[in-house]
Amino acid sequence: MSKKHMLYSIIAGVIILVAYIAYFHGSGQSYNAGFIVYICLFLIAGQGWNLLGGYIGEVSFGHAVFFGIGAYTIALPTGYGLNIPMPLLIILSMVTSGLFAWAISYPLLRIKGMNFLIGTFGLGIIFLNAFTSSQLLFASQGTFLPFVQPSVLYPVIIGITIAVVIFVSVLVKSSTGLSFKAVRDVPEAAQMIGINLYRTKTKALVIGAMITGLAGAMYALYSMHITPSATFDTSISNDILLGSYIGGCGTVLGPVIGGTILIIIQEAARSTITVTGGHNLVLGIILVLVMMTMKQGIWSAIRTGIDKICGKLSSVKKQRR
């Protein structure tokens, strides 16, 4: 990414942040202001997933593990009554997620494809079951967090989301990001230009886990009460993953668009179909429709659409000449 693009995206980010703060204070901290933040949590986690799932091409069904570890790192010290400053805890939750990812990368990245998918799903189940049955970790009733003023927390979360999106878009344009893509495209050839496959995948996994862990930490602060079923459940992994797929994985803006659409639809369906679990019907139909009509996701479809229109415009211009 060139310096000019970088500058533009930072300016855009600042504008969004300022606009949100204005809206937040203008609307008197309404439900919507909180909802926007809720969406942002999944956007951050989606970016983390996308590094491994979209750019390396190893589909993980268990990113809730990193989400949950991030959330618990921030919640456990408070649960035990320790007094550690919040910013330190946030950094700590990223570090623990990253360290955990690094520790499991040895077994996990030696399996790939279908096995990886099921292995990560299994990891999610293992953590869910372990956290639910362990009294030391407050079992299924979970633990509470101190209250953080929304007027501070919400803009921070929005700011982090923007920072993560900019960071990921810089990363994927850098030579590290290009190595990720190389590993996805042709692993054999990637080796022959001196890429250490295992090391590169570990890098993507650890960075992704740190980002997802950060999302988890923010979620813990946002909801003020965490339980295993709210952090480690497969439905969290699914929301992280589905957003990226609907939007188009392997792009920076895909998970952003997809995640936003997914969470909005989910909540809308939840409020219209009041039967427990009934909202899945809408979600399922959307998923089938999106995947059947645009295999690469919404963002890719939009991009090809724009390209087509631009192509037509330029051909019109040529004809006029």
Added chain:
Amino acid sequence: MQQPILELQNLGMRFGGLELFSGINISVSKGEILGIIGTNGSGKTTLFNIICGIYKPAEGQVIYHGKDITGLPPYKIARQGIGRCFQMVVPFESMTPKENIRVARANAGRYGKGIELSVEEIMELTNLTDKQDITTNNLALPDKKNVEIARALACNPEVILFDEVSCGLSGEEIGERMKLMKQLAKKGITIIVIEHIMMFIKEICDRVVVLHAGELIAQGTPQEIIQNPKVIDAYLGGRKL
């Protein structure tokens, strides 16, 4: 004689119980273009895979710059300056040619002690200058092959292995590749080519080795090889060229 840059000593390979070849001795010196010919299934590509570290040989060593590199993982071998073009064209399709070069530069290129060409030079050599910002999967086959050559060059290699570059190309395009290889050799890059087209071999190679039925049956200049009765018998089925 010059110190050889790459040496295969007494190399043997088997898959399961099946012996592919044994006792292969080949040495290449700097700036040389070596051709490898042989019938299909005689183990030419396997030989490349052994040099690159994808397979571990059953016996023997690969010596590069006097050091034993047998059994090193492929990425380490690539970092020491051995580049490769595959038989099936496999550029990184989701990237532009420029990015293909950049990613190779950033990985093996950082370590390669070989001949360093600037990005512009590589583009120039491989005719990609005006296509450098088009995503590779939109390019035609010859251009994809060029991207692959460019990628190998960006690793700052001393040795490049070409696996049937002429496959699927027209006569004129093959001519371009021959010109390119000669230019590279002049810059001091050692080239090993696997080829089926005799014209190609005759034109560019300094030396040719012939693999047949698990043995190295002949080596010498292209002229000698063509006249070698053993080669004619084994490879050309008795026909005269």
Added chain:
Amino acid sequence: MSMVSFLQTLLGGIGTGTVYALLGLSCSLILGKLQICSVVHGDLAILAGYICYQVFSAWGIDPFITLVILIPIFFGLGYFIQKVFMKPFMKLETWKGRYEGQVMVSWGIGMCIMAMEYILFSGKDKTLNVSYRNATVSLGDLSIPVVHIIAFILTIGLLIAIELLLKKTSLGIKIQACSADATTARLTGIPVNKMCAVAFGISSSLAAVAGLIFSLSNALSPSDGFDLTFLGWVAVILGTMGNLKGAVIAGFLMGIIHALTIYFWIPNMAEATIYIVLIIILIFRPNGLFGREISKRRQAA
């Protein structure tokens, strides 16, 4: 711990394992043989369970009679899903869009099925209370539930039937050809898409059988479907891709692990233990328990 209770646990495990074995068989047929990746099977199984439940509680018809009617219906359903939803992705390479697309689409279908179950039957657990649900047969000191015996016989019978179908009939040989190389099969005049659809149909019918057996020994809940699919996949992978016998044996093994965990350790960790074992086995044998060498194609995938 006495020998008897240990044996009792083992037998119970095999009984639970029949569900995994049947789901494994059903997934192995499409995922292992034809490289069609679908997460809909668990939901299909649960759907079959719910239909049996509904028919039984409304008219008192025995679920096994319902099953006889359900098998062709589910075959048709599977055929339809493959033809309409999975086929567009079949031209793509396995990890370059095919699996991803198929997982997402089948997941969408699964979600719809699950939501329908939620709407029609509510999220509360439903139990299929047939008269023989709690009946047991005594064998010395051991007592074996009748349901488990039926399930075991059904599983082995279906495995043999599918193996025979694949090896002896021309339909089976055509499916095998598609499994070996779809392009070549197409060139030899085998209607690959039709064969895939037939295989998907058969595997959906198998899922229906698994669903009935599941509902005879567990309480039904719509959200079980997703987990069941993954347990079926675990059986496929543990038993090596494409190895039907392997998948069935792995299914039984999973059942035994499940039962032993409940007996010896925390009951809550039963499902997790299966995955722990899976990950450990995959590190040492990336190809599953019964695989010898990694074939080139799979390695590339």
